[in-house]
Amino acid sequence: QSALTQPRSVSGSPGQSVTISCTGTSSDVGGYNYVSWYQQHPGKAPKLMIYDVSKRPSGVPDRFSGSKSGNTASLTISGLQAEDEADYYCCSYAGSYTKYVVFGGGTKLTVL
Amino acid sequence: EVQLVESGGGLVQPGGSLRLSCAASGFTFSSYSMNWVRQAPGKGLEWVSYISSSSSTIYYADSVKGRFTISRDNAKNSLYLQMNSLRAEDTAVYYCARGHITIFGVVTHFDYWGQGTLVTVSS
Numbered sequence: 001q002s003a004l005t006q007p008r009s010v011s012g013s014p015g016q017s018v019t020i021s022c023t024g025t026s027s028d029v030g031g032y033n034y035v036s037w038y039q040q041h042p043g044k045a046p047k048l049m050i051y052d053v054s055k056r057p058s059g060v061p062d063r064f065s066g067s068k069s070g071n072t073a074s075l076t077i078s079g080l081q082a083e084d085e086a087d088y089y090c091c092s093y094a095g096s097y098t099k100y101v102v103f104g105g106g107t108k109l110t111v112l
Numbered sequence: 113e114v115q116l117v118e119s120g121g122g123l124v125q126p127g128g129s130l131r132l133s134c135a136a137s138g139f140t141f142s143s144y145s146m147n148w149v150r151q152a153p154g155k156g157l158e159w160v161s162y163i164s165s166s167s168s169t170i171y172y173a174d175s176v177k178g179r180f181t182i183s184r185d186n187a188k189n190s191l192y193l194q195m196n197s198l199r200a201e202d203t204a205v206y207y208c209a210r211g212h213i214t215i216f217g218v219v220t221h222f223d224y225w226g227q228g229t230l231v232t233v234s235s
Contacts, residue, residue, distance in 0.1 A: 002156055036221035038157070045207060045228060046149075046157065051221035089157050093218055098174045101147075101159040101219055 003102035004029065004090055011110040017078040020107045022090030023071060028102050030071035034093035037066060037075045040106075041086045049088075050075060077109070085111040114138040114224045116208050121229030128198050128233070134191040134208030134226055142166075142186035145211040147222060148193050150204035150231075158204075161193065162211065162219065169217060176202075198233045205230050 005023040012018040022029065022037075029035055035053045038046035048057050050066035053073065063079045073092070077084055090104040120132040134146070148160040161182040162171040170182055181194040191208050206229055209222035 032218070034218060034220045038222075045225040046209075046222075047225070048221055048223050051212070051223075057223065091157075091221070093220065095218075097171050098177060100162055100171045100173075103157040103159065106156040 002105035003094070003099070004092060004104035006088075006090060006104035006107045008105075009108040009110065011112055012077075012080045013112045014080050014082065016080050017076060018080060018109065020075045020077075020088055020090075020109070022073040022075070022092075022104045024073075024092055024102070025071055027096075028092040028094040029068065029073050029090075031095065032093045033068070035066065035068055035073040036091045037064075038089045038091065039084075039086045040089065046089065080111050082111050085109055114210070116210065116224055116226035118206065118208055118226045118229040121206065121231045123232045123234065124198055125235050126199060126233055129194070129196045130198065130231060132193040132195065132206055132208075132229060132231070136189045136191065136208075136210075139210075141184075141189040145213050145219065146184060146191045147209045147211050147219070148182060148191075149207045149209050149222070149225075150202075151207070151228075152201075152204040155204075160206070163191070164213075164217065195231070198231075200233050203231060203233045 037050040040046045054066040094102045115137045117135045179197045208226045210224040211219045
């Protein structure tokens with residue numbers, strides 16, 4: 001069982017917006033502004049999409065945005081495109097020696 | 113261009129050992145913390161271990177503590193994971209990932225990942 005809780009799947013039509021939630025605790029998501037999001041296509045390595053809750057690395061489209069409220073972080077993808085179909089994982093610093101970083105279980109995004 | 117290339121995966125019997133390597137290029141390896149993250153078949157990501165740039169700070173997940181050892185050789189731009197007493201549940205693709213940390217040693221995100229190497233533990 002993953003430390004952070006994400007919905008197993010979400011879906012949307014091209015051009016629409018979807019939001020993926022990521023719920024943790026005050027010891028991880030709620031305690032630090034160090035939430036990141038990763039996109040993973042089948043058979044590929046994860047790719048950083050959002051870091052520090054809402055910052056986008058160079059090269060990531062501004063259709064991707066992040067936010068946080070309390071113990072829940074969210075990734076919103078607007079103007080859905082076919083290539084956005086992938087698995088998405090949230091991640092948070094968790095502050096302890098053996099629970100340094102925790103991931104969510106992943107959300108499968110389907111573009112209808 | 114930043115590149116991370118893992119190697120050393122394969123099939124090993126339960127109780128056996130394996131050593132993974134990650135060759136880094138395209139950046140000043142000695143200036144960055146590094147991590148191992150794994151993904152069991154069809155499952156999510158799991159952080160495994162962290163090593164600071166100078167090897168002075170090392171962390172392990174509870175699931176591997178006492179069995180796995182992370183190390184690095186900055187002269188060779190390489191990261192390693194020595195895995196002993198392997199179990200079926202260690203079967204996964206193992207990724208090395210470059211960590212971005214604050215001045216206080218807090219990892220904020222993983223900005224580059226290798227392509228992964230598959231470790232299969234089975235008799």
